[in-house]
Amino acid sequence: MSAVTKFTARYKADNADLALSEWDSFNAEHTQVPDWVSALRKRGFDKVIQQGLPTTKLERFKYFNLPAYLKKNELIYAKADIVLDGFTEYVRVLPEALNDLSEELKSTIILSPVGEDKYGDMMLWDTANAYFNDGVILDVPADKSVDKPLNITITGHGNTATTTRNIIRIGDHSEVTIVEYHISSNVSWHNNVTQILLGKGARLKHYRIQENNKNSAYTGNTHVQIGQNAYYEAFTLTKGSALSRNQVHVELQGAGAECFVNGINMISGKQQGDTTITVEHQAPNCISKQNYRSVMDGQAVCTFQGKVHVHEIAQKTDGYQLSNTLLLSPTATMNTKPELEIYADDVKCSHGATAGNLDKEALFYLQSRGIPEAEARALLIKAFLEEVIEQITDEAVREQVELIAEKWLILRTGDNDGEGWL
C-alpha cells in the first residue's frame, strides 16, 4: 500500500509559461549561488515545463484555480520583501546563507517531497524551486528555550510575483515561537515553501497571520516533520487575498509526537480560501488535531480538505479533524472533504464538518435585550470563532488574532470590497 494516494494527473503543461515567463531574467539576475542551487532551480524549471501549474483537474486542486488568476493578472518577478524582528539569533537570510549550508540542511532542501514525487501535484513546490533564492533559515541548536518570538513579515508589492523558501530546524528539547505576517498591497502572487524539522522533545508554535490585499494571490506549502515527543502548534488566520491556499503536510515521525493544526478563515466578497491538510501518523502514540472555523460572506468560497493517514505502525493514534463553517450569505460556498485513511487497528480517530447560518433564536434573544442587530451578529460570530482562537497557547498572539477578528466583524458591514479577480 503506498503511503499517499498518487493522483493520476492530466497535465496541462501549456500553462507552464504562466509560471515561467519571468524565469530567464530571474536566473540571469541571481547568479551568485552555489552549483547545487542552480541545479535545483533548473530541476524545478524542467518539472514545471513538463507538468505546468496545478489545474482544477487535480483532485487536491479541484477548487483552486491559480492559472486563471495568473492569466488575468500580469505579474513581474520581484525579490521578496522580508523583514525580521524579535528573536533573530539563529536566523540566517537567503540567498547569502546558501554558501556555507550544512550538508544536512542542504539535503533537506534538495530531497524535498517533490524530489520523491510522492504526490504528483506538487507543482507549486517545483515552481518555488525554479525561483529558489529568497527566504530565511532558522536553525536552533538543542536545549534552547526562547520566550521572544521570531516575527517574519513578508510584503508583496503591486504586480509582483515573489517566492520564499523558509527552513526551520528546532534542535532537541528546544522551544521556539514563530509569527508570520503576510501583507501585500495589491495584485500580486506570493508562493511560499516552508520546511520544518523538529528534533526530539522540541516545541514549535507556528502562527501565520495572512492579511494580504484582497486582490492578491497567496500559496503556502508547509511541510513538517515531527520527532519523538515533539510538539507542533500551528494556527493560520486567513483574511486576505482573492485566492489563497494553505497547504500543510505533517509527518509525525517519532513516538509521542503531537500536532495541532488550527485556523480560522474570515472571507467575503469574491475571495477564495483553500485549506488542504494531510497528517501522516508514522509512529505510535501520536496525537493530531485539526480544527478549522470559517466565516464567509458575499460570494466567498472556502475549501477544507483534511486528511488523517494512520500507518500500520502507528498504534494508539489519537487523530481528530473538524471543520465548522458559518455562512453569512446564501451565496457563499463551503467545500469540505474530510478523509480518514487508517491502517492500524488500535486507534482513536474522528472527523466532522458542519456548515450553517447564524442561530436566529440566539440573534433574537440578544436583540430583545437591546443589542442592535449588527452588534448581536458580531457577538455570535466572535463566539463561533473564539472556540478555535482560544486554543492559541501564546497569549500575545491570541490577543492579536482576537483583535483582527473583532476588526473584521466591525468593518464587515458594507465591506464587500473584495473585488475578486474573476
Add this chain to the structure above:
Amino acid sequence: MIKIKNLHAEIDGTEILKGLDLEIGAGEVHAVMGPNGAGKSTLSYVLAGRDGYEVTEGSAELDGVNILDMDPDERAAAGLFLAFQYPVEIPGVQMTTFLKTALNAVRKARGEDELDAIGLLKLMKSKCKELGISDEMMKRAVNVGFSGGEKKRNEVLQMAMLEPKFAVLDETDSGLDIDALKVVADGVNALRSEGRSFLVITHYQRLLDYIKPDHVHVLAKGKIVKSGSADLALELEKNGYADIVGEAA
C-alpha cells in the same frame, strides 16, 4: 401606558391572535392565563418583535408610541422586556459580556452614560445576590448548562439590570421549585414601582399569591375572553377554562 388594540397576528399564514385588546396602566400588574396553545407566548413574541410573526391588523402602544414598527432592540431601548418561556442558550458568549453589552446598548439608546467594567460588576453582583444566583454562573456562556430554574432566574436578573418600563413574564414560574418561586417573585416585587408595569403569563395561581395582580385576563383562541380582579384566578383554578372558553366560542 400599554395599549394593545385589535391585535391580529399570523404565523406562516395561520392567524393566532384574532383581535386582542388589552390596556395596562402605569404601575399595574396584569396576569394573563389561558389554555395551552391559546396564543399567550405568541402575544409576548409579537410584542418583542420576533421574526416570522406578522401583524396584520391593530397596534400596540407603549407610552403612546406604536412599538410594532420597531426592531427588537429598539423596543428594548424603549422600555420593553420579555422574560422568555424558553430562554435561549448561546454558546461562546459569556454572561458577563452579554449583560455588559446589553446594558450599555440600552443605556446608550436611552441617552444615559455607559457603565464601565467595575460599575457593571458591582451592579451584577448585587442583583445576583438578591436573586440567589452564584457569581460563578456569570462566567459561563448564556444559559448554557443552566438548569430550568436557573434559566428562569437568569431572565429575572436581566430584567433587574435593564430596568424596563414594561415587562412581560412568560411562564417565569414554570420549572421553579417552591423556594425559587419565592425568590423570583420577591425579585419581581422589588422592581414593582409606579412607573413600571407587568404582564405576567402563568398557568398557576401560586405565583399570583406572591405577585398580586391588579387584573387577571383569560386569553383563549387569540383573544381576551374574560377579565376580572385577582379573584378570577382563584375561580379558574377551581373550575378550569371550559365554561369561559365555551361562552366565548
